[in-house]
Amino acid sequence: MRITVLAGGIGGAKFLQGVRHWATTGGRADEVTAIVNTGDDVTMHGLRICPDLDSVMYTLAGAADQERGWGRAEESWRIKDELAVYGAEPTWFGLGDLDIATHLVRTQMLAAGYPLSDVTAALLQRWHTGVRLLPMTDDRCETHVVVELDGARKAIHFQEWWVRYRAKLPALAFVQVGLDTAVAGAGVLESLDEADLILIAPSNPVVSVDTILNVAGIREAVQNASAPVVGLSPIIGTAPVRGMADSCLPAIGVETSAEGVGRHYGARSSGGVLDAWLVHTGDTAEIDGVTVLARQLLMSDDDVTAGMVADAVRVAGL
Numbered sequence: 257m258r259i260t261v262l263a264g265g266i267g268g269a270k271f272l273q274g275v276r277h278w279a280t281t282g283g284r285a286d287e288v289t290a291i292v293n294t295g296d297d298v299t300m301h302g303l304r305i306c307p308d309l310d311s312v313m314y315t316l317a318g319a320a321d322q323e324r325g326w327g328r329a330e331e332s333w334r335i336k337d338e339l340a341v342y343g344a345e346p347t348w349f350g351l352g353d354l355d356i357a358t359h360l361v362r363t364q365m366l367a368a369g370y371p372l373s374d375v376t377a378a379l380l381q382r383w384h385t386g387v388r389l390l391p392m393t394d395d396r397c398e399t400h401v402v403v404e405l406d407g408a409r410k411a412i413h414f415q416e417w418w419v420r421y422r423a424k425l426p427a428l429a430f431v432q433v434g435l436d437t438a439v440a441g442a443g444v445l446e447s448l449d450e451a452d453l454i455l456i457a458p459s460n461p462v463v464s465v466d467t468i469l470n471v472a473g474i475r476e477a478v479q480n481a482s483a484p485v486v487g488l489s490p491i492i493g494t495a496p497v498r499g500m501a502d503s504c505l506p507a508i509g510v511e512t513s514a515e516g517v518g519r520h521y522g523a524r525s526s527g528g529v530l531d532a533w534l535v536h537t538g539d540t541a542e543i544d545g546v547t548v549l550a551r552q553l554l555m556s557d558d559d560v561t562a563g564m565v566a567d568a569v570r571v572a573g574l
């Protein structure tokens with residue numbers, strides 16, 4: 257079975273661990289492909305940084321810092337501290353020494369003309385993840401957040417909003433700079449066309465899932481796919497399990513609930529992307545044209561997450 261997953265960073269990485277676990281312990285998946293959000297990507301200190309691709313890569317390779325969810329385990333911060341002594345901004349973004357090696361390799365390959373999809377494949381020669389990782393696009397398409405700052409309305413980079421301001425500045429809107437010219441990354445549309453099952457990970461609906469779907473051709477490929485499409489709610493009760501989805505959803509007028517997000521994604525039969533929607537035990541969702549299943553959605557370990565995948569497969573009729 258070929259499973260294609262639309263995923264963001266930290267939540268997406270944990271979910272992909274469960275998909276891989278299900279696939280390798282008696283599932284029928286012989287191939288798992290993740291289409292990963294690159295809207296968080298940023299250039300800092302001359303280095304190209306791809307937070308969600310790196311979170312997924314490090315997590316699946318067992319090299320991620322478990323506490324932070326991003327960056328490497330056993331990390332050191334000597335270069336970051338040295339940059340701060342130089343007063344080299346931004347000092348608010350934490351670049352670890354081991355992580356910088358990844359950004360140096362990536363930046364060099366991009367400068368040599370390789371597309372991000374080739375760069376990602378090259379990095380995976382070292383980090384064996386058991387899952388194919390595809391950037392949603394090979395083009396720059398960075399999420400910016402419109403906020404009120406110093407009495408004026410301005411768009412700041414998502415990383416500045418999230419890391420420097422801890423998402424405490426109300427997000428008035430989200431803008432994907434470069435979306436008008438970005439095209440789906442190498443292999444992305446094919447992975448949707450050829451999938452036997454498409455899963456939408458419990459990632460941030462605004463700055464991860466919508467960001468991926470907005471890239472030219474991707475939403476249409478999901479809508480027209482022969483595979484069933486099953487999403488898993490990133491909201492339990494009225495809050496995200498992790499991250500800042502509750503700081504993002506009001507900006508697009510969506511209620512912070514499993515039903516709100518499910519309705520936002522919409523039924524494939526009426527122009528949306530879902531055939532089925534998994535919500536956490538105790539939550540409910542009425543979404544025309546979408547089969548809703550309530551089950552435990554807290555990804556406490558790979559077995560539990562694999563159980564979520566098994567139910568998604570079942571509700572997809574596979």
Ligand code: FO1
Pocket residue numbers: 265266296305306307308310311326327348349350351352355415418419
């Ligand atoms: N998140 C933080 O909260 N603080 C940081 O200093 C930080 C640095 C960082 C460096 C590389 C990287 O790949 C991710 C990093 N993140 C940091 C996480 C990142 O902002 C988020 O993981 C995603 O962009 C949103 O999920």
